[in-house]
Amino acid sequence: MKTYKGMLFIFITMLGSALLWYCATPIETLHELNRLSHIIGGMAITGFFLVFLLATRNKILERWFHGLEHVYKYHKYLAILSLGLVILHSQLQDLVPHGDKGIETPLNELAKKFGELAQYGFIGLIAIALLAKFLKYEHWRYIHRLLLLPYAIGLYHVYFSSKYDLFQVTPLGIFTAITAIIGTMSALYMLTMYQDMRFKHTGNVTGIRKMGASAVELELTLDRKFPYHHGQYIFLKIFQDGLEKAPHPFSISGGDGHKIFVSIKALGDFTKKVNTQIQLQTQVSIEGPYGHLNFDKGYQQQIWIAGGVGITPFISYLQSQPTDREIELFYTFRGENDAIYKIFLQKYAENNKHFKVNFIDTTTMDRLTFDHYSVPVHTSIFLCGPEKMVKYFIKHFKSNSSDIDINYETFKFK
Incomplete structure (x- = not known):
């Protein structure tokens, strides 16, 4: 499957960030290590902008990467890469001779402390995210979204400890502002608006058919036709007491759009409960479709x-x-x-x-x-x-x- 457009988007964005920081003029003369540290730090914060943007399940990005599974693969790799850049940025700052660190103000010192706090936050939360298989999906989802906190703290660090004036209308200032705003809005969108805005197709469970001892096929009757092609999947939310309301992905096994069928195998806590507890007329909502098995x-x-x-x-x-x-x-x-x-x-x-x-x-x-x-x-x-x-x-x-x-x-x- 071709993911060249998505890879090119990441490459151009990261390379553009590096070039903008390299070509920008600092407000004071910098030691070469300090200059390199700024470039690395700028690439790190750009990387986290991409991490949040890729998490939005944007349909254009899904097409560029040819499937959500590829989007999330690069989302994961970018998070690891960006964390590595954050650590490298910190190590390079430590190597800058004290006399070459430039003019320090109380605001600079506070921003540097915030930078350390952001680094530890990224390390902790990304480490937890990489242990996903040991966590319940609902717990992992909320912990994962807490990355907004170190990202916001990191932005404060970038703006107020940098030896570049990022508040000026320069190519670097404009790029940093745009990526910071989009990154923050992407994270807030997934935290507060995604489930209300994207799950527009609602309906009820109107049929339940057992498929062996550990699987069930649900017939979902929707309030309006849901367009999809065969081979795609959806994110499904089930509104029944005792069942997790977080959306989960399931393949569509049939239907005409007004009615669709999904088959759910008992593989984890959520799917096991669905197999044993799901009831007729339970309300559902769906989002999608996704997938490229055409x-x-x-x-x-x-x-x-x-x-x-x-x-x-x-x-x-x-x-x-x-x-x-x-x-x-x-x-x-x-x-x-x-x-x-x-x-x-x-x-x-x-x-x-x-x-x-x-x-x-x-x-x-x-x-x-x-x-x-x-x-x-x-x-x-x-x-x-x-x-x-x-x-x-x-x-x-x-x-x-x-x-x-x-x-x-x-x-x-x-």
Whole structure:
């Protein structure tokens, strides 16, 4: 999947920041280490502006990065890079000879203390964010958004300890002001406005169907038609006592827009409660759609690979119409209870000569591999499932052909 526009946006923004700081004129003569420290610090605060901007789930950025999973990957890497730049900035400041640090005022000294406080805040909160798998999603989400505090403190440090006059209408002053305002507004938007502004499609749970022992399919009837294409996913909020109200991503497994279906497997605390406690007529709201698994844009010949509940985007497409594409599906699951839609897939394969399905139960069979499978030319590969599985197959296929058409979706946003 191509993410060049998104990568170019990051590169130009960070490079532009470095050049503006390098070319700007300081208010007093600076030691070279002090000048380098300012450039590094400026890039750090620009990096955190990008971190907050990428967190807004902006549709333009999603297209530039070709999927939210890529947006969040760069969001994570930028946070780590920016933290590294903050630490490097601090270390360089310590190396500047005391006599070359320039004129110091009480305001400068206070701003430097704020800089230290911002650094410790970034270190602590980013360290917690990187331990996402040990936290409940709701707790991680709120801790993650506390990054606004060290960012605001860091901006104070930048403006009042800098040896550059950032309040002047200069290229550097304008750039710093714009990025500071957009970064702050992006963070405030996600904290206070995102859920009210973006979850405009509301409805109710009008159907509940058990899909084995650990999965459930919900029928959602919406107050107005929800436009999407098959293979996409939504963020879903469920308003029922005892269930977390934070939005969670789920693939759309079917529907006509007025009604949509989502399949939810019990994988964590939230999804386990949904599977056992969800009730009819529960109010819901949705936001989206997201995702780029567009089967119609692939080659006529396609290979589909699904793991567990990752089968849902494929089901959405198959239920929409009889396919005339040459499709071979490899559906891997752990035990029969994990094989949701197995009967549907068997019947579909019996009635459509263009569709072939292979079931791989890892409790009784070897794990799926393509070591002895030759992918024909002009074949599109679509994958959806656990991140580890998807990465493994992407690496395998790309090692055999660098220009292979691979499309995939994973739901890892922590």
